[in-house]
Amino acid sequence: GIQVEQSPPDLILQEGANSTLRCNFSDSVxxxxxxxxxxxxxxxxxxxxxxxxxxNGRLSATTVATERYSLLYISSSQTTDSGVYxxxxxxxxxxxxxxxxxxxxxxxx
Amino acid sequence: xxxxxxxxxxxxxxxxxQVTLRCSSQSGHNTVSWYQQAxxxxxxxxxxxxxxxxxxxxxxxxxxxxxQFPNYSSELNVNALELDDSAxxxxxxxxxxxxxxxxxxxxxxxxx
Numbered sequence: 001g002i003q004v005e006q007s008p009p010d011l012i013l014q015e016g017a018n019s020t021l022r023c024n025f026s027d028s029v030x031x032x033x034x035x036x037x038x039x040x041x042x043x044x045x046x047x048x049x050x051x052x053x054x055x056n057g058r059l060s061a062t063t064v065a066t067e068r069y070s071l072l073y074i075s076s077s078q079t080t081d082s083g084v085y086x087x088x089x090x091x092x093x094x095x096x097x098x099x100x101x102x103x104x105x106x107x108x109x
Numbered sequence: 110x111x112x113x114x115x116x117x118x119x120x121x122x123x124x125x126x127q128v129t130l131r132c133s134s135q136s137g138h139n140t141v142s143w144y145q146q147a148x149x150x151x152x153x154x155x156x157x158x159x160x161x162x163x164x165x166x167x168x169x170x171x172x173x174x175x176x177q178f179p180n181y182s183s184e185l186n187v188n189a190l191e192l193d194d195s196a197x198x199x200x201x202x203x204x205x206x207x208x209x210x211x212x213x214x215x216x217x218x219x220x221x
Contacts, residue, residue: 045209088152
């Protein structure tokens with residue numbers, strides 16, 4: 001089945017810094033989503049982005065489907081950005097989201 | 110506010126018992142999926158329901174079962190609980206395949 005790899009696994013930033021999180025996937029996808037999991041466990045939708053570029057405030061994402069990767073950019077990070085960021089894909093005729101192992105982000109004040 | 114609500118938020122059960130978790134999907138969403146997230150890992154797909162029929166299943170034993178009701182809400186039932194069933198159980202709703210899924214806040218199950 002399709003493999004989803006995220007990097008880096010852990011990231012520590014000072015408040016105000018920028019960061020780039022990467023998601024590689026091993027096959028073509030028809031759905032790719034980025035989520036932020038807060039300390040209470042809720043998965044918050046950030047982007048639905050099977051291809052192209054989107055921006056939402058300080059966050060933006062780019063998926064290059066032909067090269068099988070997606071990037072999540074966080075600019076001017078804040079302590080509330082801390083948590084785990086997951087990339088998840090849906091491929092072919094599959095009906096399930098396959099998650100990467102996540103990037104654990106800690107933003108220090 | 111995603112509109113997907115799960116109950117209860119926390120639950121403690123004894124090994125061998127049975128548990129039922131509930132999920133109300135976002136308004137208009139006809140597809141509900143359940144995921145299990147063990148500590149420190151990404152969510153793993155359990156199964157999906159589409160218009161009250163099971164639409165696919167992950168690598169979970171038959172003691173994990175589910176239902177979807179006419180209003181598209183759903184239940185996850187787990188029989189003969191084992192210690193390894195301790196996890197965060199997440200419900201997601203969507204309008205179907207290839208469409209953005211929205212998650213509830215999860216039910217944290219502890220089996221002792």
